[in-house]
Amino acid sequence: MAVFGLVSSVAGFVKVRYLIDKAVIDNMVFRMHYRITSAILFLCCILVTANNLIGEPISCINDGAIPAHVLNTYCWITYTFTLPNSNSKAVAHPGLGNDYLEEKRIHAYYQWVPFMLFFQGLLFYVPHWVWKNWEEGKIRMISDGIRGTAATIADDKNNRLNRLVQYLVDTRHMHNTYSFGYFFCEIMNFINVVGNIFFLDTFLGGAFLTYGTDVVRFSNMNQEQRTDPMIEVFPRITKCTFHKFGASGTIQKHDALCVLALNILNEKIFIFLWFWFIILSVVSGLALVYSAAVILLPSTRETILKRRFRFGTPAGVESLVRKTQVGDFLLLHLLGQNMSLRVFGEVLDELSRRLHMNSNAPSAPSTLEMAPIYPNIDKYAKETET
Structure with a gap:
């Protein structure tokens, strides 16, 4: 029940928020980062730390000279290792063998997996x-x-509606700083997901970049010739060496075999994260290309107004885009996501009409740009009436 309570607390990241209650201030790709990805990472962190789901995280066996709980604690807080070249069927388990002459692969990441997943969840938020x-x-x-x-x-x-349109007219060309913040955070999203891929690769000793492709290649290989890459990265059986003084004062070396039951869960988590991060990085890159087209190409803004919001005639759309800047368009785009097509169409029609009326008149300075407090619009409307 305690685990269920922890998992249910993550649901707040993916819950549905109705537009009438909460405004949408970003796009779907943006929400994939802070809502879906953060929820996935926090959920994985909870699953990894819930040891009661899979039993003890590590269980070591030896010749009985060392108490089991002491050996388990020692091997968990220090490290275990495997032998990369001992993957043939002549050994008891892949990665095990005579370690006197072979190079060891140290495994100490399992201590930090929960902290790393939680930290990544924060990064995506x-x-x-x-x-x-x-x-x-x-x-x-x-x-x-x-x-x-x-x-x-x-x-x-x-x-x-009239007050909203008047606010848009009075603050025209004054939302570029607002749009800069949005596009900057989109770039942060892309850098964050790509950076997390390389961060995990470093965390897993250079095995994450090709982890997904290795698993796919493994599934297509001959059953008798293939070696599971998930076992190589997340071994289930490892070795641990414990040293202590003997009765005569000499140092005794005790080899132990350790079962890392937690890696059964870790290998599934990280193969999912590999595919998810690859998909998210591609989608985020396409979102950046889309934003760059919005900034650099007025024709893209015209297409969005005509195709997505089904607004006006080609001449009217071209005129509206020509009389607004990127910051104005972003504000309109976000408003369109929060309104029905009919209401938003009314806003655009009225905005076009007022901009056309004021096209030959000099624009008066306004102080409403970065103080979007709705009551101030009421106050401004009353002052203009008097």
Whole structure:
């Protein structure tokens, strides 16, 4: 029950948030990082630390000269090892054999797996935390009352819509800093997932980069000739050497065989993470290309308005894109994710009309750019009426 309680606490990362209650301030790829990936890593951390699911994490056997609990504790807090060249069928287990002349492969990572998984979960949450603090609830505040796919037609809906459009007109060309924060956090997401791949490769002694491809290749090999790469990276049977003084004062060496039951879980976790990180890095790279096209190519913004939000005529869309900048478009894009197509279409129509009316008039300075407090828009509307 305790494990169930820990696992259920992770559900908050993947729970569904209705648009009418919480504004969406990012895209699906962004949410794959801080919501799905962080939840996966925290869940894996909980599973690894829940030793009661698989029994003791390590169990060592020797000739009986050393108490079992002492040997288990010693081998867990120090390290165990295997022999990379002893993978033939002439040995009792892969990686075991005479260690006097062969090179040893040290295994001490298992002590740090829970800490590493938890740390990675935090790393994937950091870009979202940075963007959330940078964004400061702007989308939530300026879309209050008209947000959601099932927005009701209330008496003040038109007033709220008009105030939103007026805010967009008055703060036009003043959201580039806002958009810079978003694109910067997207770059952080991509660097983070690629960096975590190399971080895991270093953590596992250079075996993670090719781990997934080795496992796929292993599944296609002849049953009698193949060697499981998961056993090489996460051995289930290892050796441990314990030294102590004998009765005559000489140092006695005691060899032990250790069963690492925890590696049954570790090998499944890391093969899943390999495929997930590869997919996430590719998707994040494509998201960066998409963002670069939005920044550099006005035609991309026109296509998004016409195809995704089904707005206006080609001439009207071209005019709206020409009169706005990247920061304005990002704000509109995020607003479109929080509104129904009908309501967002009304916003764009009214915005286009007002921009066309004001195209020949000089724009007045405004102080609303980075202070998106919805009540301030009410105050501004009253001042303009007087």
